[in-house]
Amino acid sequence: MVPIVLTQMTTGLGVLAGAVFVKSVMDQKPMSQRCPTCNGTGRVSCICSRWSDGDVGCRTCSGSSRRACSSCGGSGTGRPIPVQLIVRQPTNRSF
Numbered sequence: 001m002v003p004i005v006l007t008q009m010t011t012g013l014g015v016l017a018g019a020v021f022v023k024s025v026m027d028q029k030p031m032s033q034r035c036p037t038c039n040g041t042g043r044v045s046c047i048c049s050r051w052s053d054g055d056v057g058c059r060t061c062s063g064s065s066r067r068a069c070s071s072c073g074g075s076g077t078g079r080p081i082p083v084q085l086i087v088r089q090p091t092n093r094s095f
Helices: 002-028
Strands: 043-045 066-068
Touching: none
Parallel strands: none
Antiparallel strands: 043 066
16 A cells, blocks of 8 residues: 555656646746737638628638638747748959
């Protein structure tokens, strides 16, 4: 009976230590900014709702009249924009 109690206590201490670690990491790194386009919801009005004639929606919004935000990809948080920079060495041309 005693080994089972010790096992449960060490498991509980491990879970508690993990929770303290996660909390310390969360406190150090602030959460991402909310997307200004969808205000953090990840969804925006679908274009089909602008001219709808009583239909139920389109394939993009699956009939909900709301689609995934194109600015954040539906995550609700800002995301970095991948950019490729090409740097060329200047050539010395004599005219």
